[in-house]
Amino acid sequence: MSYDQIVIGAGVVGAATAHALAEAGASVLLLEAFERGHDRGSSHGGSRIFRHGYAEQDYIELSLRARDGWRALETATGGSILQLNGAIDHGDPESVGAVEAALGRAGIPTEHLTAAEAAARWPGLHFETDVLFAPSGGRLLADVAIEALLTEAERAGAELRFESPVDGIEVTDGGVVVSVAGQRLEAAGVVIAAGSWTPGLIGDWLAAQGSPLPPVRVTEEQPAHFPPLQPDSADDSAWPSFVHHRLPDANGVRPPGVYGLLTPGEGVKVGLHGTGPTVDPARRDRTIDPNRLADLTAYVAEWLPGVDATAPTPISCLYDNTDTEDFVLDRVGPVTVATGFSGHGFKFGPALGDILAGLALHGTPAAARFRLPRNA
Known part of the structure; x- marks a missing residue:
């Protein structure tokens, strides 16, 4: 079976992206290396701050868009999230x-x-x-938010697979092939939203395309x-x-x-x-x-x-941050990449999912601060 998009990572960004893609009518497979609701990454736990308190206008606008997304998710699920x-x-x-x-x-x-x-x-x-x-x-009630995004992604038609670590990603003339436990899964495109694991999954390939990731520092916070x-x-x-x-x-x-x-x-x-x-x-x-x-x-x-x-x-939790603490949201060929969210990214979940879905399906660019370089 072939999919429109395979999403790698079921933290807040991956879950929100799978939800947005499925709501847009795409056939979606969401792959997560660990169990549902695991605590190995950056999205677990009971709470995260929600605030509009930025000095940069585009981040404020993104937070307002996210607020509307969280409220829509509450309406869909009947629960309290924000x-x-x-x-x-x-x-x-x-x-x-x-x-x-x-x-x-x-x-x-x-x-x-x-x-x-x-x-x-x-x-x-x-x-x-x-x-x-x-x-x-x-x-935000973080654990509740993640489960709501996953549930609504499933309701919209997304297929979710947990305990399915990715062995490799191959870009082909027709799209991508993602390998999981010896199985080759085909899709028109892939969204890599695996948090601290994203650079290891796709960093070398992006560099070879002339669009290298910025340095992403992965730290253990306490x-x-x-x-x-x-x-x-x-x-x-x-x-x-x-x-x-x-x-x-x-x-x-x-x-x-x-x-x-x-x-x-x-x-x-x-x-x-x-x-x-x-x-x-x-x-x-x-x-x-x-x-x-x-x-x-x-x-x-x-x-x-x-x-x-x-x-x-x-x-104990993980951070993955760029030097500027700006996110990476971009697409190179059939590969859409997302990383650098830790410390302030959770609040933006639904907005980030919408942006990544737009990139994956239509090539709609994110704001300039979130894009990768394009080297000659």
Whole structure:
């Protein structure tokens, strides 16, 4: 049997792409190396931040498109996926000001508070500068979102295969052949949305075509959940999602940014953005590094007075990032490629699926910042 498109990877981007392709009437096969809902990649877990808080207008527009997609998915499934309990930006005034100005240009309502006003409203958090609050932010229920995308992709006609690692991809005159456990699967095109595994699957071929992937750094990150000190404070109004744009230290060194949000039933999730070591995604052992955990708990003890910093539940997850933290969304011949999403990509899931489906079926280009180079 031949397919219109084979999608590799059933994380948020692959699941959203399979859904969009199937809704467009294409015959689709989705291949995932691991079991349904696995925790080896970047999409697992109970929650992800949803926010429009970018200084770049195209990312804000993409977030609005994604919001509409999440709401449509909720309507289709009858479940709750996107919960808007607000989002905070605080810390470096220049960074926060750029976000505030961009949201203003986009017509997205915000509220500007002093540090004292913000501390009175959210006593579980500590602030040293003015705070930007956007009521339109909040969280996504990540595991629920992935399962909803997969279910709706199936409903629309997509075939899903789990525990089916790809052995190879061959580009032919008529399309592609994807090998899985000795079976050769033919399609007019392939979408590779395998997260941290994407460069290994197709990087060499893209380079040979004169459209190399940018460097993609794969790291093992180590956020943690912390229990609120007051159980009755574990509610939406007490814990908006937040991003802390930290100020430089006494030596002029800017510490890594920090993000956090309440995961219902698990506690307040806090993570240092992009600080983990480089790893091979197939060989990481997910052992918790006590030194990195100590750095995180020291931050939490200072900046989150409303949680118990001594009782973390650490998590291991993968990041795959380009140097600019921009995504890769492009097509070369019958190969559509997607990577570089970690740290801020989950929120855009439905919008990314639509873009990749347009690329795969019609060659509709993504924004320039997401495209591969075309070398002579």
